[in-house]
Amino acid sequence: MVNDEVTTALAEGRSVVALETTIVVHGLPAPINIEVAEQCETAVRSSGSVPATIGVLDGRVVVGLSGAELEQLAEPSRHAAKLSARDLGLAIGTRRDGATTVAGTIAVAHRIGIDVMATGGLGGVHRGRAESYDESADLTAMSRTSVLVVASGVKSILDIGATLERLDTLGVAVAGYRTRQFPGFYRTDSGFAIDWSVEDEVEAAAAFRAHREFSSTGFLLANPVASERQLDGTLHDQALASALEKARTLGVTGKEVTPVLLAEFARFSAGVSVRVNRDVVVANALLAGQVAAAFAAANS
Ligand code: PSU
Ligand code: MN
Numbered sequence: 001m002v003n004d005e006v007t008t009a010l011a012e013g014r015s016v017v018a019l020e021t022t023i024v025v026h027g028l029p030a031p032i033n034i035e036v037a038e039q040c041e042t043a044v045r046s047s048g049s050v051p052a053t054i055g056v057l058d059g060r061v062v063v064g065l066s067g068a069e070l071e072q073l074a075e076p077s078r079h080a081a082k083l084s085a086r087d088l089g090l091a092i093g094t095r096r097d098g099a100t101t102v103a104g105t106i107a108v109a110h111r112i113g114i115d116v117m118a119t120g121g122l123g124g125v126h127r128g129r130a131e132s133y134d135e136s137a138d139l140t141a142m143s144r145t146s147v148l149v150v151a152s153g154v155k156s157i158l159d160i161g162a163t164l165e166r167l168d169t170l171g172v173a174v175a176g177y178r179t180r181q182f183p184g185f186y187r188t189d190s191g192f193a194i195d196w197s198v199e200d201e202v203e204a205a206a207a208f209r210a211h212r213e214f215s216s217t218g219f220l221l222a223n224p225v226a227s228e229r230q231l232d233g234t235l236h237d238q239a240l241a242s243a244l245e246k247a248r249t250l251g252v253t254g255k256e257v258t259p260v261l262l263a264e265f266a267r268f269s270a271g272v273s274v275r276v277n278r279d280v281v282v283a284n285a286l287l288a289g290q291v292a293a294a295f296a297a298a299n300s
Pocket of ligand 2: 134254255257
């Protein structure tokens with residue numbers, strides 16, 4: 001089900017930005033989760049684009065969830081599943097509720113002609129993956145789905161160097177927004193350099209358009225958090241150590257890992273990481289709206 005506003009925008013060739021719901025349901029604590037979702041929609045609108053928040057309710061894919069539908073999806077008693085691309089058909093067939101990850105969201109977006117999405121941090125290669133084999137399906141989804149994803153790099157809980165190598169192998173285009181340093185999610189700079197940067201939304205849109213001529217893979221536009229808004233370096237490193245230890249002692253695996261790590265960051269930093277996460281996601285929604293508008297303008 002695609003809501004009327006998104007249907008009309010797509011038919012008229014206006015710009016639309018897909019927004020995911022895993023961050024709302026499994027990534028951020030209530031009640032700030034719903035506030036962040038609303039702020040993302042407002043940010044997309046301020047750029048002249050139309051937001052399309054995506055999720056699955058009772059086995060129905062909804063593109064452009066209303067506020068009431070989003071509240072329903074985030075209601076803890078409904079136990080919405082975390083849906084990567086491979087889970088979509090199962091959630092539909094078994095009539096479940098589910099929140100979409102980046103992988104799940106771009107699968108839906110691409111199917112209906114939405115070219116741009118925003119998230120906080122892309123999934124990637126987990127630390128210790130030699131033993132766990134844990135690498136986010138966001139990466140392989142990006143390797144086969146022609147969507148531009150605005151993210152503040154990948155979450156700093158991950159093995160960032162390994163993730164950048166996988167993005168290279170998988171043929172995913174990576175560009176920094178006004179930087180050649182790969183962002184570190186809660187931190188402005190992950191310490192890893194990247195080869196390309198774009199200076200504005202017009203350059204980003206032009207690069208994505210040209211990328212599409214030669215490749216069917218996705219495009220990661222890496223937008224760093226403003227340095228004055230980032231998490232303090234020492235606090236970050238201590239929270240990270242605590243989060244990794246927590247996940248290890250709890251023995252969590254699979255799709256539980258990322259939510260547990262983010263929750264421990266929030267506890268350890270007394271909520272500061274949640275504030276940074278909000279800033280990151282809302283800024284990415286705004287930039288995604290601007291890039292989508294530039295992309296649509298060049299199309300018409
Ligand atoms: N960005 C955030 N918070 C999140 C996520 C991204 O700021 O919770 C979510 C996205 O939905 C992403 C998912 O696709 O984390 C990755 O989960 P996993 O590592 O299990 O693939
Ligand atoms: Mn995983």
